[in-house]
Amino acid sequence: MGRVLVVDDEAAMRFALAELLREHGHEAVLAPGGHEALASLDRVDTVIVDYAMPEMDGLELLERIRQRDASIPVVMVTAHGSERLAVHAIQRGAYDYLHKPFEPDELARVIDRAVEASLLRREERRGRIERSVGKRVIAESASMRRLLADVERIARRDITVLVTGESGTGKEVIASLLHAQSPRANGSLVRFNCAALPGELAEAELFGHAKGAFTGASAQRSGFFARADGGTLVLDEVGELPLAIQAKLLRALQNGEIQPVGAGRTDRVDARVVACTNRDLEADASSGRFRSDLYFRLAVVVLRVPPLRERREDIPALARELCARYGERFGIGDVRLSERLVAELARRDWPGNVRELENAIARLVGLSDGGEIDLDRLEDARPAPEPRESETEGAGLSLREQVQAFERGLIVRALEEAHGNQVRAAQALRTSRATLIDKMRKYGLRRPSDRDDEDDDDT
Known part of the structure; x- marks a missing residue:
């Protein structure tokens, strides 16, 4: 069973085709013209379109559909004796054609094949996507199918992309797909959280620094931009970047040049930038909270991840x-x-x-x-409800207790992501395994039977 869009300016023909489709197990979506058809395109598997229609004929609609989503099969209906037109439609990308008048069984055979081809193409696309990111990507909804089709098309073009959406929608997955399906897929995918560090440290981490550039800079260090050279740099929460750093980011996007902190030189970099944000950057640019010139550099293409x-x-x-x-x-x-x-x-x-x-x-x-x-x-x-102010009055955690709670949370998360492997968790936390074991004892994260000399796969 498939969802078939029937496009014909004659109401009698639309309803006759819809009845035939329902008799053969398909669901029909009806549109009297090309503009209405394009508005319904996200919800269907196959399209039947009459050639002779006012305003937008069948060939023009075929071209518009293929621009939107080339994976949707389009069956063209032409008048008897229009073989040349039918061949032209096939050359332009139509899946098949039918001559009026046609037999119901002939229609059923063509549509069955078209729906099957559409579903197979969708599964193939999903398989490519899942292989590229190493996880299953759910896209049953029309909005997500359209987003993934846009991602696949845009990924091949080496342009800057701004991914927007509410917190928790999966913007980082879309950024990963853009990299994995791009010509840069063999290069590095580097992520930088723009909200994780204060301005001075963020600048040094993003662009690198020279030896002695600031207290503690005991050696020269390359930044995230340089590490993404030849690959993709994902800027998470880009709206949180301080204005001073935004100017340097703009220069990197415009000229492909970065200047490490404390260095009297500029370095060339070739990194594609994918920026992610849950803020309305356009509004921030209008109000001066974000550089408008940088916004337009980032928003060459905007992809919105639906909630x-x-x-x-x-x-x-x-x-x-x-x-x-x-x-x-x-x-x-x-x-x-x-x-x-x-x-x-x-x-x-x-x-x-x-x-x-x-x-x-x-x-x-x-x-x-x-x-x-x-x-x-x-x-x-349901998560535990937040305590009311009256319940917490006078019972707040001290600074030391808050720091310990934060540290314990980091350790728990690292152990979960390492599936309990202490060596990998310690590496993720950039500490030694012995220090991790001490911290686990301190926070009650070790079972009484655990031993210091346990194997790497023990928890």
């Missing part, structure tokens, strides 16, 4: 994928979500987007004993 509430069709597949992932990570084995639970998850808005859904699934799976998780366990997925 989860705008792509509810993706939630069931996302929830099941996350359930399987955390079931394997936690060593639970067979664990699954009931249909009632999945339906309720799909109804919720998830203001924290995919990140919030992932945390909810992780809590559900972590608290389960395996088997099917039903709707009555959904409250387990």
Whole structure:
């Protein structure tokens, strides 16, 4: 079964074709002309279009559809005796053609083949995407399918891209796809969090520094830009960059030149920049909080990642994928979500987007004993409520306690990402394994049976 868009300016023909399609198991979407068809394109697998239409004929619509998404098969309907026109349509990219009048079985055979081809192309595209980033990418919704098609097309063109979207929508995944599907895929993918460091340190980390440029600069060091030479530099939360650094970033984008801090020279770099932000940079540029010239340099192409509430069709597949992932990570084995639970998850808005859904699934799976998780366990997925001000008055943590809590959180996260491997966790934290073990003891993260001389794969 496929969703077939029928485009014809004659109402009687539209409804006749729709009835034929339904009899053969397909769902019909109707459009009286080219403009209406383009507005409905994201929701269909195949298009049947009549050639002779006012305003926009079938060939022009075919060209517009192929510009939007060349993977959608288009079947052209022509008048009897228009073989030359039919051949021209095939040369322009049509999947097949039908001559009026045509037999219902003939229509069914052509559409069945076109729908099958469309679904196969979609699976092939999804397979390429997943292989490029090493993880499954969920795109059941029309908005995500269109976004991934845009990513695939733009990735091949060496231009700067601005990825926008609310926190937790998966902007970093889109940035990874842009790199993996680009001619720079064999180069380095380097990420820099613009909000992670104060201005002076951010500048040195981004552009590098000379020996003695500031206190503690005991040696020359290359920056993130230089490390991305020949590859892609992803600037996370680019809207948080101080204005002074924005000027140097603009120069790097305009001229391909960077100046390390404290160095009296400029270096050439060849790095594609993908910037990500959850802020309205256009508004920030208008108000002076962000350089307008830099905004226009970054926003050569803007890709918006839709929030989860705008792509509810993706939630069931996302929830099941996350359930399987955390079931394997936690060593639970067979664990699954009931249909009632999945339906309720799909109804919720998830203001924290995919990140919030992932945390909810992780809590559900972590608290389960395996088997099917039903709707009555959904409250387990809710985070603990924030204490009211009256409850916390006079009970705030000291600076030392806050630092210890932050340090413990970093260690827990590193151990989770290393699947409990202490050597890899210590490497991620840039410390020794012995120091990590001491910290784990301090924060109660070691079991009584753990030994100092345990194997690398022990936790």
